[in-house]
Amino acid sequence: MDLNVVSQSGGCASSGCGSSADRLSHLPEAIRAKVDNHPCFSEDAHHHYARMHVAVAPACNIQCHYCNRKYDCSNESRPGVVSELLTPDRAVKKVIAVAANIPQMTVLGIAGPGDPLANPERTLETFRQLSEKAPDIRLCVSTNGLALPEVVDEICKHNIEHVTITINCVDPDVGAKIYPWIFWNNRRVKGRKAAEILIAQQQKGLEMLVERGVLVKVNSVLIPGVNDEHLKEVSRAVKAKGAFLHNVMPLIAEPEHGTFYGLMGQRGPSNEELQTLQDACAGDMAMMRHCRQCRADAVGMLGEDRGHEFTLDKIETMEIDYEAAMARRAEIHAEIEANRTAQRQQTGEAFVSLSSLKRGLKTKAAEPRPVLMAVATTGGGVINQHFGHAREFLVYEASVNDVRFVGARKVDLYCSGGDTCGDAETTLQKIIRTLKDCEAVLCSKIGYEPWSQLEEAGITPNGEHAMEPIEEAIAAVYQEMVASGQLEQAGAEPQRLTA
Ligand SMILES: C[S@@+](CC[C@H](N)C(=O)[O-])C[C@H]1O[C@@H](n2cnc3c(N)ncnc32)[C@H](O)[C@@H]1O
Numbered sequence: 001m002d003l004n005v006v007s008q009s010g011g012c013a014s015s016g017c018g019s020s021a022d023r024l025s026h027l028p029e030a031i032r033a034k035v036d037n038h039p040c041f042s043e044d045a046h047h048h049y050a051r052m053h054v055a056v057a058p059a060c061n062i063q064c065h066y067c068n069r070k071y072d073c074s075n076e077s078r079p080g081v082v083s084e085l086l087t088p089d090r091a092v093k094k095v096i097a098v099a100a101n102i103p104q105m106t107v108l109g110i111a112g113p114g115d116p117l118a119n120p121e122r123t124l125e126t127f128r129q130l131s132e133k134a135p136d137i138r139l140c141v142s143t144n145g146l147a148l149p150e151v152v153d154e155i156c157k158h159n160i161e162h163v164t165i166t167i168n169c170v171d172p173d174v175g176a177k178i179y180p181w182i183f184w185n186n187r188r189v190k191g192r193k194a195a196e197i198l199i200a201q202q203q204k205g206l207e208m209l210v211e212r213g214v215l216v217k218v219n220s221v222l223i224p225g226v227n228d229e230h231l232k233e234v235s236r237a238v239k240a241k242g243a244f245l246h247n248v249m250p251l252i253a254e255p256e257h258g259t260f261y262g263l264m265g266q267r268g269p270s271n272e273e274l275q276t277l278q279d280a281c282a283g284d285m286a287m288m289r290h291c292r293q294c295r296a297d298a299v300g301m302l303g304e305d306r307g308h309e310f311t312l313d314k315i316e317t318m319e320i321d322y323e324a325a326m327a328r329r330a331e332i333h334a335e336i337e338a339n340r341t342a343q344r345q346q347t348g349e350a351f352v353s354l355s356s357l358k359r360g361l362k363t364k365a366a367e368p369r370p371v372l373m374a375v376a377t378t379g380g381g382v383i384n385q386h387f388g389h390a391r392e393f394l395v396y397e398a399s400v401n402d403v404r405f406v407g408a409r410k411v412d413l414y415c416s417g418g419d420t421c422g423d424a425e426t427t428l429q430k431i432i433r434t435l436k437d438c439e440a441v442l443c444s445k446i447g448y449e450p451w452s453q454l455e456e457a458g459i460t461p462n463g464e465h466a467m468e469p470i471e472e473a474i475a476a477v478y479q480e481m482v483a484s485g486q487l488e489q490a491g492a493e494p495q496r497l498t499a
């Protein structure tokens with residue numbers, strides 16, 4: 001997570017080399033303690049800790065042109081999608097079962113499938129029971145913000161320290177193109193007026209939460225041609241009000257989802273468009289780039305879904321002693337933290353080496369160009385996944401200044417056995433297209449076929465850094481590339497590493 005600029009923390013500004021874990025160290029202790037093991041609020045934490053959502057909130061008080069909660073597919077990971085709705089009692093049972101079986105699970109979020117605050121009794125009852133029965137789990141909630149100001153105090157009563165508000169605009173003319181209606185004071189309000197009310201409530205809710213010391217993440221859906229340029233203004237506005245993090249997410253719009261945008265042929269942004277906008281907003285605001293746009297009943301590490309292991313029939317049969325589970329969880333968290341410290345030290349050494357490379361450059365123009373590299377990992381902050389088993393690749397940008405995470409890219413599984421058969425493009429070709437702007441792919445192992453096709457496409461496969469911390473491995477590969485002279489920029493003085 002790029003935390004070079006952090007507003008709610010009191011305005012920390014750092015620059016120069018530093019791993020994502022190190023960047024957390026610039027935060028005031030009280031804030032670091034809140035995000036350090038929160039996979040959605042800290043990029044570094046998402047390598048080590050898991051989250052879950054419980055689907056207790058079916059209704060919504062507004063309509064967004066990109067949302068249709070009726071369309072469900074159990075194989076699909078997308079916001080608003082769920083397999084089964086839960087009562088608060090059942091949700092609590094499920095959370096306890098998951099926490100006992102997945103000790104890395106530190107966060108329980110309520111994010112739908114509708115709006116949690118349009119279902120206040122169900123949402124608050126779930127939080128009330130959990131804060132009593134599972135006090136070691138962080139609670140958070142995700143909302144469109146319409147009902148937020150009225151429930152802020154109630155939320156704070158349940159010890160909720162993290163809230164996400166979806167803010168797609170601060171201009172009602174833009175809002176009128178995203179929201180056809182809201183339900184407000186027992187009637188339906190449409191068009192510009194609806195957007196005006198929604199925006200005012202969101203901004204008021206944000207201010208109230210910040211005043212009470214709650215960390216606020218703002219989600220914005222990037223809708224090309226509708227709010228793309230406008231999101232920079234949104235970023236500035238929410239930063240000024242004290243938001244902690246801005247998460248610009250790509251619109252998902254397929255005709256078969258039955259949404260207005262899907263049916264109208266509205267497209268989502270490309271990876272490049274998303275990254276360009278995130279970079280443009282980053283000057284003003286700390287950006288989240290590791291969001292996986294989870295289902296409203298997701299369970300596990302970000303990017304994975306273990307919900308099928310915890311269906312109602314399965315949890316009914318589980319006998320859990322949560323006192324004992326809490327002790328075990330604490331032990332495992334201590335192990336995770338010991339590993340993170342060791343990784344931080346290793347990565348720190350690689351960054352010292354990058355810094356000396358930068359100092360050795362004669363001029364700015366002589367700097368080797370930055371490159372993108374993709375990584376296959378199952379978590380733990382290390383390169384530990386076979387190329388063929390990856391369902392997503394994490395993409396990092398390496399330069400002489402830094403190694404920074406820029407995003408996760410989903411792919412179809414290469415080793416699924418059902419590749420070519422009649423498709424115009426094979427699974428491997430699709431993966432290569434997804435990674436076409438990357439210079440290298442780092443994984444634990446890779447087969448002969450993908451190796452040769454990646455090379456042919458100009459992407460260097462690399463299996464030499466298995467089990468190494470990700471950022472350390474990337475820094476090492478980058479330095480090898482610089483040493484070989486392959487990253488020299490046109491017109492710049494040639495640079496060679498001597499060591
Ligand atoms: C399903 S919503 C639930 C919480 C709440 N109702 C809200 O909208 O903030 C979770 C997040 O997914 C986003 N989302 C929903 N449908 C989406 C889509 N088709 N494309 C991109 N983001 C979407 C929402 O904007 C929101 O930020």
Ligand code: SF4
Nearest residue numbers: 060063064067114144
């Ligand atoms: S506010 Fe959330 S649940 Fe409601 S329509 Fe929009 S995305 Fe869907």
